[in-house]
Amino acid sequence: MKKEDLRLQKDHLWGIEINKFSNNMKLYLTAFFLQVVICFGQNNEVLNNGIVSIKENTIVSVYGDFINSVNGRFQNDGDVSFKQNFRNNGVVSFNDKQNGYTRFTGSEIQNIEGTVESQFKNVQFLNTNRSNASFNLSGNISIDGMALFEKGILNNRDFGGAITFGFDAVNSLASDLSFVDGDVYKMGKSDFTFPIGTNKSYRRYIISGLDDVNILNVIYYNLNSDALYPHSAKEDLVELIADNEYWVIDKDKNDKADIFISLSWSEDMSQSEIISDPKKIGIVKWNPQSKKWIVINSVSDLQSKVVTAVTKNDAKGIFTLAKIKREDTAGAGSDLKTYNAVSPNNDGVNDYFKIENIENYPNNTVEIYNRWGARVFKTNNYDSTGNVFDGFMAGKGIKVGTGKLPAGTYFYTIEYGTGADKRLNTKSGYLYLSE
Numbered sequence: 001m002k003k004e005d006l007r008l009q010k011d012h013l014w015g016i017e018i019n020k021f022s023n024n025m026k027l028y029l030t031a032f033f034l035q036v037v038i039c040f041g042q043n044n045e046v047l048n049n050g051i052v053s054i055k056e057n058t059i060v061s062v063y064g065d066f067i068n069s070v071n072g073r074f075q076n077d078g079d080v081s082f083k084q085n086f087r088n089n090g091v092v093s094f095n096d097k098q099n100g101y102t103r104f105t106g107s108e109i110q111n112i113e114g115t116v117e118s119q120f121k122n123v124q125f126l127n128t129n130r131s132n133a134s135f136n137l138s139g140n141i142s143i144d145g146m147a148l149f150e151k152g153i154l155n156n157r158d159f160g161g162a163i164t165f166g167f168d169a170v171n172s173l174a175s176d177l178s179f180v181d182g183d184v185y186k187m188g189k190s191d192f193t194f195p196i197g198t199n200k201s202y203r204r205y206i207i208s209g210l211d212d213v214n215i216l217n218v219i220y221y222n223l224n225s226d227a228l229y230p231h232s233a234k235e236d237l238v239e240l241i242a243d244n245e246y247w248v249i250d251k252d253k254n255d256k257a258d259i260f261i262s263l264s265w266s267e268d269m270s271q272s273e274i275i276s277d278p279k280k281i282g283i284v285k286w287n288p289q290s291k292k293w294i295v296i297n298s299v300s301d302l303q304s305k306v307v308t309a310v311t312k313n314d315a316k317g318i319f320t321l322a323k324i325k326r327e328d329t330a331g332a333g334s335d336l337k338t339y340n341a342v343s344p345n346n347d348g349v350n351d352y353f354k355i356e357n358i359e360n361y362p363n364n365t366v367e368i369y370n371r372w373g374a375r376v377f378k379t380n381n382y383d384s385t386g387n388v389f390d391g392f393m394a395g396k397g398i399k400v401g402t403g404k405l406p407a408g409t410y411f412y413t414i415e416y417g418t419g420a421d422k423r424l425n426t427k428s429g430y431l432y433l434s435e
Helices: 419-424
Strands: 006-010 018-021 024-029 034-040 046-048 051-056 058-061 065-068 073-076 079-082 086-088 091-093 101-104 110-114 119-121 122-125 135-137 138-144 146-151 162-165 171-172 184-187 192-196 205-208 216-223 239-242 246-251 258-266 280-289 292-296 298-301 306-311 316-326 337-339 352-354 365-369 375-379 409-416 426-433
Touching: 018 101, 101 184, 122 138, 146 375, 184 192, 205 216, 239 292, 280 306, 292 306, 298 426, 306 409, 337 426
Parallel strands: 024 051, 034 058, 046 065, 051 073, 058 079, 065 086, 073 091, 079 101, 086 110, 091 119, 101 122, 110 135, 119 138, 122 146, 138 162, 146 171, 162 184
Antiparallel strands: 006 034, 018 024, 184 216, 192 205, 205 258, 216 246, 239 316, 246 316, 258 306, 280 292, 280 316, 298 306, 337 352, 365 375, 365 409, 409 426
C-alpha cells in the first residue's frame, strides 16, 4: 500500500503524523476535534494493513467499505463513523480508559462481518435505509460500554454473527425501529435489558438479581412452540399458552439464585386472547423433567407492557406468555386480599404488609424483593405472632444487608395452600413502601 494512495480530505490537519514502515501504514490521529474523511482506492475501499490509532477527541468518517486485514491493527479511542460495510480480519480494539465511539451510520444496508471478533467501547447504530434489516451481522462484535439503537435492525438470525455485551455494558433507545433480530450474549451478573425482537417488533427480555458471574444468551422467536413443547401438557392454572412466540434463555452456569425476569407484550405481535385481560397475563416455563408448562409466579405492568416473575433456582429454559387463572377463579386462596401500601410510622395505619385471611393458610411462604431482584424478606407462616413485613429486612438467606429498607416499589410473592397444593396457589404483585 502506497502512502500517496491515502487521500485525507479535511479542514485542518493539525497533529496528524503519517509514517511508512515496511510497506505498511502507521497512522496516528491526535488532533483536537479534528474531522477527517478517508477514501481509498478506485473501489471506494479503505484497506488497513498496518496500524491505525484514532486518538481521543478525534472525529473520523469512513465513506468506503472498511477492511481491516489479517495484519491490520485498528484502535478507536476517538469517534469513528462507518458509512458503508465493515469487515475485520485483524484486531479491532479500544483503550478502556477512554470513551471511544464507533458509529454505523449508513444509508444503505451495511454488512458487519469478518473472521475475528471486533471489540468496541461504545457503539451507535443509526442507518436510514428503509429495509427491514439495515445491518447484516455475520461477524462477531463485543460492546463494553453503551450501545445506542437509534435506527436500523441488526440481523444476525439469518447471517450467523454474534453480539456480546460486556460485564458493565448497557444499551438504550431500542424500539421497533432498532433492535437485534437474533440472539444476544451478556457477560456478568449486572441487570440487563436484552434488545431483541423480530419482524419489526422489539420484544425485550429483562433480567436482574443474578447471584454469580454468567454468560447469558437470549433469543426471541415469533413462532408457535407447540410442536416442540406441547401446549396440551400444562398445569391446571394455565388457561392458554401463546401460540406465536417464545423466548429461549441459556447460560454457562447453574445459578441457584431467585432471579427476576420480565417479558414484554405487544398489541401487534402478542396473541390477543393472551393480552386481552392484563390481570391474567403470566409467564410459563417448559419443565424438561415433567415435560409440561409450569406457571412462574408473576405480575403484569400495564403501563410498561411487561410481566415480571421470580424464577426459582434457574432462569435457563423456554419461556412464553400465557393466560393464567388468578385467585378469583383459582379456588383455594381466592379470599386472600393484599393491602399494597406500607408506611411503618407507628400511626396504626398500614404499619405492615397486611394480607387479609392469610391465617386460613398457615402453610404459606411470603417473599419480598427490591427493584434489582434482591430478596429482602422471607418468612413462613406469615402473620403469626407478629411475623410480618414492616419495612425491615428479615429472613434466612438475605444477602443484601440488615435494617430498615428505603422507600420505593417492591415485588412480593405469596405461596399458600396445604400439602401438594401449595405450589399451585400463588399470588404476586407490587407493594409500595413509604417512610
